[in-house]
Amino acid sequence: MEKIYSRPVSLNPVAFNYCPGCLHGTSQKLLCDVIDELGKQEDTIAVMPIGCSTMGMFAFDFESLGACHGRAPAVATGVKRTAPEKLVFTYQGDGDIGYIGFSEIMHAANRGENFTVIFANNGTFGMTGGQMAPTTLIGQRATTAPLGRDPSYGQGMPIHMSELVASLPLPVYVERCSVDTPAHANATRKAIKKAFDIQLAGKGFSFVEILTNCPTNWGVSPVQSIAWIKEKTYTEYPLGVYKDITQEG
Numbered sequence: 001m002e003k004i005y006s007r008p009v010s011l012n013p014v015a016f017n018y019c020p021g022c023l024h025g026t027s028q029k030l031l032c033d034v035i036d037e038l039g040k041q042e043d044t045i046a047v048m049p050i051g052c053s054t055m056g057m058f059a060f061d062f063e064s065l066g067a068c069h070g071r072a073p074a075v076a077t078g079v080k081r082t083a084p085e086k087l088v089f090t091y092q093g094d095g096d097i098g099y100i101g102f103s104e105i106m107h108a109a110n111r112g113e114n115f116t117v118i119f120a121n122n123g124t125f126g127m128t129g130g131q132m133a134p135t136t137l138i139g140q141r142a143t144t145a146p147l148g149r150d151p152s153y154g155q156g157m158p159i160h161m162s163e164l165v166a167s168l169p170l171p172v173y174v175e176r177c178s179v180d181t182p183a184h185a186n187a188t189r190k191a192i193k194k195a196f197d198i199q200l201a202g203k204g205f206s207f208v209e210i211l212t213n214c215p216t217n218w219g220v221s222p223v224q225s226i227a228w229i230k231e232k233t234y235t236e237y238p239l240g241v242y243k244d245i246t247q248e249g
């Protein structure tokens with residue numbers, strides 16, 4: 001019988017600890033697919049800060065280390081400068097990257113560090129119970145915005161990390177992807193591969209944003225959360241390549 005699917009060898013044969021329907025697992029499985037494709041299981045170091053996605057460390061079958069909340073880009077800077085031959089990536093949530101670690105991500109990107117950031121944007125502080133994140137949509141309810149995010153109430157506008165990072169001169173590649181459909185998951189896998197190729201060629205900083213979900217704190221079913229991404233998230237955060245200097249001149 002023809003074998004058409006294998007679990008990535010970079011992924012331990014254990015279940016992810018995420019809530020049912022959570023797309024962190026899908027995103028991290030794609031990462032492992034690409035690490036396998038590149039033959040880099042022995043040469044990869046993941047830097048995982050704080051958030052639900054940190055639980056990926058238990059599933060990854062390659063080196064990973066923990067960083068304080070928001071500080072993964074600073075830690076990854078040290079790791080990559082010390083071991084430039086390694087494939088180094090961070091996997092960061094939106095609360096992590098857009099609030100507490102905003103300085104770290106912007107300065108690592110501005111220095112053009114030669115590692116890859118994978119940014120999982122689910123519009124909420126998932127792990128701590130659904131507080132408002134920098135990317136929470138206008139009108140979206142959160143435990144700290146029970147009536148829905150309202151900029152006129154001092155709660156600010158959704159922050160667009162891909163656009164901000166792409167506005168800096170040194171990042172090489174910035175793309176916003178999604179994993180809500182198989183086609184989008186395949187496109188995400190290609191984006192991760194491209195980002196890793198850029199890093200392995202020593203070209204500089206790459207950033208892949210993945211629109212994910214949090215059915216638990218959005219208060220919807222997993223299926224409804226997919227419709228939410230289509231109907232609400234895309235409007236605020238359009239998919240696309242925001243920067244690709246490998247394509248310029």
Ligand SMILES: Cc1ncc(C[n+]2csc(CCOP(=O)(O)OP(=O)(O)O)c2C)c(N)n1
Pocket residue numbers: 050051052053068069092093094095096097100120122124125126127128133214
């Ligand atoms: C310095 C510090 N401040 C606050 C926390 C509490 N904390 C842990 S996870 C988390 C939210 C993470 O949200 P996000 O980065 O969006 O990841 P998600 O859980 O949604 O994937 C917070 C605020 C912490 N661990 N450390």
Ligand code: SF4
Pocket residue numbers: 017018019021022023024052122126127213214215216217
């Ligand atoms: S709380 Fe949200 S982000 Fe965290 S595992 Fe559950 S669904 Fe995923």
Ligand SMILES: [Mg+2]
Pocket residue numbers: 093094095120121122123124125126133
């Ligand atoms: Mg989040």
